[in-house]
Amino acid sequence: MSSFILWFLSFQIIQHSFSFSLARGGSEIDKLSLLSFKAQISHPPTKLSSWNESLHFCQWSGVTCGRQDRRVIELDLHSSQLVGSLSPSIGNLSFLSLLSLENNGFTNTIPQELGRLVRLQALLLGNNSFSGEIPANISHCSNLLKLNLEGNNLTGNLPAGLGSLSKLQVFNFRKNNLDGKIPLSFENLSSIIEIEGKMNYLQGGIPNSIGKLKTLNFFSLGSNNLSGTIPPSLYNISSLIHFSLPHNQFHGTLPPNIGLTLPNLEFLGIHDNQLSGLIPATLLNTSKFTEIYLSYNEFTGKVPTLASMPNLRVFSIQESGLGNDEDDDLSFLYTLSNSSKLEVLAIDGNNFGGVLPDIISNFSTKLKKMTFGSNQIQGSIPDGIGNLISLDTLGLERNHLTGSIPNSIGKLQNLVDLLLSENRLSGSIPSSLGNITSLMQINFHQNSLQGSIPPSLGNCTNLLLLGLSQNHLSGPIPKEVLSISSLSKRLGLSENQLSGSLPFEVGKLKHLGYMDISKNRLSGEIPASLGSCESLEHLSLDGNFFQGPISESLRSLRALQDLNLSHNNLTGQIPKFLGDFKLLQSLDLSFNDLEGEVPMHGVFENTSAVSIAGNKNLCGGILQLNLPTCRSKSTKPKSSTKLTLTVAIPCGFIGLIFIASFLFLCCLKKSLRKTKNELSCEMPFRTVAYKDLLQATNGFSSGNLVGAGSFGSVYKGVLAFDGVTVAVKVFNLLREGASKSFMRECAALLNIRHRNLVKVLFACAGVDVQGNDFKALVYEFMINGSLEEWLHPIHTLDLEVHQPKNLNLIQRLNIAIDVANALDYLHNQCKMPIVHCDLKPSNVLLDGDMTAHVGDFGLLKFLSEASCQSSSSQTSSVGLKGTVGYAAPAMASYCWR
Ligand SMILES: *[C@@H]1O[C@H](CO)[C@@H](O)[C@H](O)[C@H]1NC(C)=O
Ligand SMILES: *[C@@H]1O[C@H](CO)[C@@H](O)[C@H](O)[C@H]1NC(C)=O
Ligand SMILES: *[C@@H]1O[C@H](CO)[C@@H](O)[C@H](O)[C@H]1NC(C)=O
Ligand SMILES: *[C@@H]1O[C@H](CO)[C@@H](O)[C@H](O)[C@H]1NC(C)=O
Ligand SMILES: *[C@@H]1O[C@H](CO)[C@@H](O)[C@H](O)[C@H]1NC(C)=O
Numbered sequence: 007m008s009s010f011i012l013w014f015l016s017f018q019i020i021q022h023s024f025s026f027s028l029a030r031g032g033s034e035i036d037k038l039s040l041l042s043f044k045a046q047i048s049h050p051p052t053k054l055s056s057w058n059e060s061l062h063f064c065q066w067s068g069v070t071c072g073r074q075d076r077r078v079i080e081l082d083l084h085s086s087q088l089v090g091s092l093s094p095s096i097g098n099l100s101f102l103s104l105l106s107l108e109n110n111g112f113t114n115t116i117p118q119e120l121g122r123l124v125r126l127q128a129l130l131l132g133n134n135s136f137s138g139e140i141p142a143n144i145s146h147c148s149n150l151l152k153l154n155l156e157g158n159n160l161t162g163n164l165p166a167g168l169g170s171l172s173k174l175q176v177f178n179f180r181k182n183n184l185d186g187k188i189p190l191s192f193e194n195l196s197s198i199i200e201i202e203g204k205m206n207y208l209q210g211g212i213p214n215s216i217g218k219l220k221t222l223n224f225f226s227l228g229s230n231n232l233s234g235t236i237p238p239s240l241y242n243i244s245s246l247i248h249f250s251l252p253h254n255q256f257h258g259t260l261p262p263n264i265g266l267t268l269p270n271l272e273f274l275g276i277h278d279n280q281l282s283g284l285i286p287a288t289l290l291n292t293s294k295f296t297e298i299y300l301s302y303n304e305f306t307g308k309v310p311t312l313a314s315m316p317n318l319r320v321f322s323i324q325e326s327g328l329g330n331d332e333d334d335d336l337s338f339l340y341t342l343s344n345s346s347k348l349e350v351l352a353i354d355g356n357n358f359g360g361v362l363p364d365i366i367s368n369f370s371t372k373l374k375k376m377t378f379g380s381n382q383i384q385g386s387i388p389d390g391i392g393n394l395i396s397l398d399t400l401g402l403e404r405n406h407l408t409g410s411i412p413n414s415i416g417k418l419q420n421l422v423d424l425l426l427s428e429n430r431l432s433g434s435i436p437s438s439l440g441n442i443t444s445l446m447q448i449n450f451h452q453n454s455l456q457g458s459i460p461p462s463l464g465n466c467t468n469l470l471l472l473g474l475s476q477n478h479l480s481g482p483i484p485k486e487v488l489s490i491s492s493l494s495k496r497l498g499l500s501e502n503q504l505s506g507s508l509p510f511e512v513g514k515l516k517h518l519g520y521m522d523i524s525k526n527r528l529s530g531e532i533p534a535s536l537g538s539c540e541s542l543e544h545l546s547l548d549g550n551f552f553q554g555p556i557s558e559s560l561r562s563l564r565a566l567q568d569l570n571l572s573h574n575n576l577t578g579q580i581p582k583f584l585g586d587f588k589l590l591q592s593l594d595l596s597f598n599d600l601e602g603e604v605p606m607h608g609v610f611e612n613t614s615a616v617s618i619a620g621n622k623n624l625c626g627g628i629l630q631l632n633l634p635t636c637r638s639k640s641t642k643p644k645s646s647t648k649l650t651l652t653v654a655i656p657c658g659f660i661g662l663i664f665i666a667s668f669l670f671l672c673c674l675k676k677s678l679r680k681t682k683n684e685l686s687c688e689m690p691f692r693t694v695a696y697k698d699l700l701q702a703t704n705g706f707s708s709g710n711l712v713g714a715g716s717f718g719s720v721y722k723g724v725l726a727f728d729g730v731t732v733a734v735k736v737f738n739l740l741r742e743g744a745s746k747s748f749m750r751e752c753a754a755l756l757n758i759r760h761r762n763l764v765k766v767l768f769a770c771a772g773v774d775v776q777g778n779d780f781k782a783l784v785y786e787f788m789i790n791g792s793l794e795e796w797l798h799p800i801h802t803l804d805l806e807v808h809q810p811k812n813l814n815l816i817q818r819l820n821i822a823i824d825v826a827n828a829l830d831y832l833h834n835q836c837k838m839p840i841v842h843c844d845l846k847p848s849n850v851l852l853d854g855d856m857t858a859h860v861g862d863f864g865l866l867k868f869l870s871e872a873s874c875q876s877s878s879s880q881t882s883s884v885g886l887k888g889t890v891g892y893a894a895p896a897m898a899s900y901c902w903r
């Protein structure tokens with residue numbers, strides 16, 4: 007017995023020392039593995055500075071060791087600004103149970119060696135720039151509970167082997183470039199709770215065997231290329247809480263008992279598919295819903311009665327084929343008054359009939375978006391609409407609404423978009439609208455509104471669009487309304503009975519692109535101040551009683567594409583400068599009293615672009631206009647004509663030969679050059695020649711250099727042809743991505759216009775003196791430089807006296823507001839939301855009034871509303887974009903992709 011105890015004890019001792027030495031050896035491996043891990047990080051950040059010999063590796067930051075054997079069990083270095091590749095040596099940390107490297111800048115592939123980490127429970131690699139395929143060997147990590155690969159650049163298929171991870175609970179691979187089919191083996195993920203794989207390129211159908219996953223409660227595969235019908239077995243996973251398959255190509259119908267088989271559903275997102283048939287009554291009969299998205303499908307019939315859903319935040323059924331244009335179509339709205347958390351109610355683009363029920367006044371005061379547009383809704387807007395104090399979007403356009411716009415609408419202090427166009431609304435425009443300074447769009451066009459335009463609208467100083475065309479409005483155009491200098495998208499007042507003259511305040515609309523005040527009763531002269539509206543591309547003043555000459559000041563409207571002055575009482579000559587407008591495509595001067603010579607250049611060369619009929623005393627112009635030739639001013643006495651002819655003919659003949667051969671040579675030279683130096687003029691901007699820029703910037707001299715950025719240099723210059731001071735941004739095309747950056751900036755600036763964004767005047771794409779490709783954008787020059795210079799003045803050694811630059815609090819605040827306005831516009835007011843991705847003080851420029859303008863759009867990203875997928879496909883560069891630390895936090899997520 008005692009010998010047995012002795013033996014047992016010695017065995018224990020031996021075993022202990024053996025395992026101790028094993029652990030020591032293991033320790034050494036762990037240390038070496040960590041060091042090779044660090045060696046692959048290109049610029050080890052401060053976080054890794056504790057990784058040195060003076061500390062035991064168990065004390066290195068991010069490292070956690072087991073108590074006894076001092077082996078690394080956790081490596082958590084999330085959000086540590088690590089850039090580099092992930093060393094395969096990580097596979098030697100054989101005791102590791104947690105590896106978290108989320109939110110860093112890792113590139114290259116994920117090493118197969120991770121498959122050796124059989125104790126690994128959480129592998130978290132999200133929000134990096136890993137590329138290549140998901141390593142198949144991960145399937146050996148049989149203890150894995152959580153696998154997060156989201157937000158990388160992974161390609162290829164989902165490895166079938168992953169199906170063997172029978173303990174896996176969370177698998178997140180959203181926002182990658184994965185394609186191929188969903189592996190059948192996923193039926194064996196028997197512990198899975200969450201599958202998140204939206205925004206990839208997965209194809210094919212969802213295997214019916216997915217229905218075996220009885221613990222699943224989060225299933226999200228939106229924004230892929232999935233097709234076929236949604237397998238019936240999926241509707242039998244009663245544990246499902248979050249069911250999301252939007253932006254795919256699924257067809258088929260929803261089963262009638264869906265609400266019974268999925269009783270726990272809180273989130274249903276099946277929008278933007280081709281689903282059809284009726285919406286089953288059972289579906290909307292459960293009270294747990296928080297968000298329901300059925301939009302953009304091909305359903306039919308009515309919306310069934312909704313259960314009382316106290317937690318509902320979003321109910322979206324836009325453009326989904328619902329409604330029968332019958333009186334009770336909107337009866338489903340009644341129960342929504344019980345949803346005190348409702349924020350979004352979108353039912354636009356259907357065929358709902360019936361009267362707009364008063365019940366909407368009782369909806370949640372949290373309601374932000376209510377869009378009922380493009381239906382067949384009748385009745386009037388209830389006065390109680392003023393209760394919905396959180397509304398930012400009220401869309402009732404394109405219905406059959408009657409009655410007047412309630413004055414209570416002025417209580418909606420958060421309203422941004424107010425869309426009531428194309429109804430039969432009457433009465434006057436409530437002056438209370440002037441109390442809503444957040445408004446950006448007021449669109450009332452095509453109604454029967456009467457009375458005058460309330461001057462109080464002038465207090466809506468954030469307005470981008472004011473559409474009041476096609477109503478019965480009368481009285482003068484208030485000068486306050488023309489002082490809304492934020493107006494940039496559109497001012498539409500046409501087809502009313504507005505009278506009086508056009509106030510000179512119109513010149514404050516410096517950012518306006520589209521102005522239509524045609525078909526009114528406006529009279530007097532066209533104010534010279536109109537020439538200050540230099541952003542105008544479309545200007546219609548036709549069908550009024552304007553008189554007097556066409557103002558010389560309109561010379562500065564060089565952006566005009568479309569000018570209509572017809573059917574007025576204009577007199578005098580057609581100004582020559584109209585022919586100089588390079589972008590002018592349509593010019594209508596017909597039915598006035600214009601006289602004198604019709605110019606022959608520019609738009610006047612094209613008879614289909616110009617209309618001059620109904621003016622009695624015009625002459626000249628190109629032959630096709632068939633106008634009488636103009637009588638030259640100094641008519642020579644007849645007798646001398648003969649003499650001149652006899653001398654002129656022989657001389658002229660010789661001259662002709664001379665000129666012809668000269669022209670021939672020139673053309674030859676030009677055509678030779680053209681093949682090489684062709685300017686690509688398909689650009690959306692007014693173009694400017696390389697030589698003009700060369701001249702303007704003193705040959706791009708260093709004296710004119712005002713800045714250099716990631717994609718090129720910026721020069722100050724004065725354009726010789728119009729004397730305007732400009733900033734010329736020359737793209738350094740040798741640098742990778744610069745050409746793309748140029749195109750991106752062009753594309754973006756084409757469609758956006760806002761008083762807090764830098765305006766592009768010209769673009770130039772051609773070849774420089776050395777025959778290299780040359781691309782530049784010409785902006786208005788910002789006299790006060792960039793915000794960077796104000797915040798961090800550079801102390802120069804030259805003897806120039808630099809005024810100390812100081813911003814007072816008000817100026818700082820105003821700049822912040824200007825920048826916020828610009829971003830709000832980019833994010834929320836553009837057709838396709840735009841993310842700047844490089845916002846920093848050096849890209850915020852200050853004009854003479856210290857108004858801030860955001861510039862440099864070379865890194866922007868479009869976020870398509872329909873599908874965020876396209877944001878990754880349009881700009882394929884993944885990884886950290888822009889300048890670290892300056893991208894606004896709200897945008898960082900997009901910029902880090
Ligand atoms: C090692 O890291 C510790 C902790 O950060 C630090 O105090 C020490 O100075 C470092 N030693 C060396 C040699 O860098
Ligand atoms: C892993 O450790 C082994 C020794 O156990 C070594 O030979 C190998 O090089 C290590 N692998 C890596 C990738 O560091
Ligand atoms: C991957 O797993 C296979 C076994 O399936 C193994 O043979 C191979 O060595 C593993 N690769 C690495 C790099 O660990
Ligand atoms: C699921 O696992 C079972 C048992 O291991 C196996 O027989 C079956 O082939 C697996 N299914 C798929 C599709 O791989
Ligand atoms: C605008 O608001 C002020 C105070 O909030 C209020 O006194 C005034 O009556 C409102 N004006 C209109 C026209 O509603």
Ligand SMILES: *[C@@H]1O[C@H](CO)[C@@H](O)[C@H](O)[C@H]1NC(C)=O
Nearest residue numbers: 440460461462463464465486
């Ligand atoms: C605009 O607002 C100012 C200040 O809030 C107010 O004094 C003025 O009466 C308002 N103008 C109109 C036309 O409502």
Ligand SMILES: *[C@@H]1O[C@H](CO)[C@@H](O)[C@H](O)[C@H]1NC(C)=O
Nearest residue numbers: 529530551552553574575599
């Ligand atoms: C406009 O011209 C027409 C024809 O010349 C003239 O009858 C009319 O009185 C003029 N109208 C105004 C408002 O000047």
Ligand SMILES: *[C@@H]1O[C@H](CO)[C@@H](O)[C@H](O)[C@H]1NC(C)=O
Nearest residue numbers: 135137159161882883884885
């Ligand atoms: C992402 O992957 C695609 C396809 O493999 C590749 O073309 C692209 O360059 C990658 N982007 C980055 C930033 O690695």
Ligand SMILES: *[C@@H]1O[C@H](CO)[C@@H](O)[C@H](O)[C@H]1NC(C)=O
Nearest residue numbers: 108109132133154157898899
């Ligand atoms: C990755 O970034 C997205 C977007 O910012 C964020 O929602 C998500 O939580 C991040 N993922 C991880 C694992 O940190």
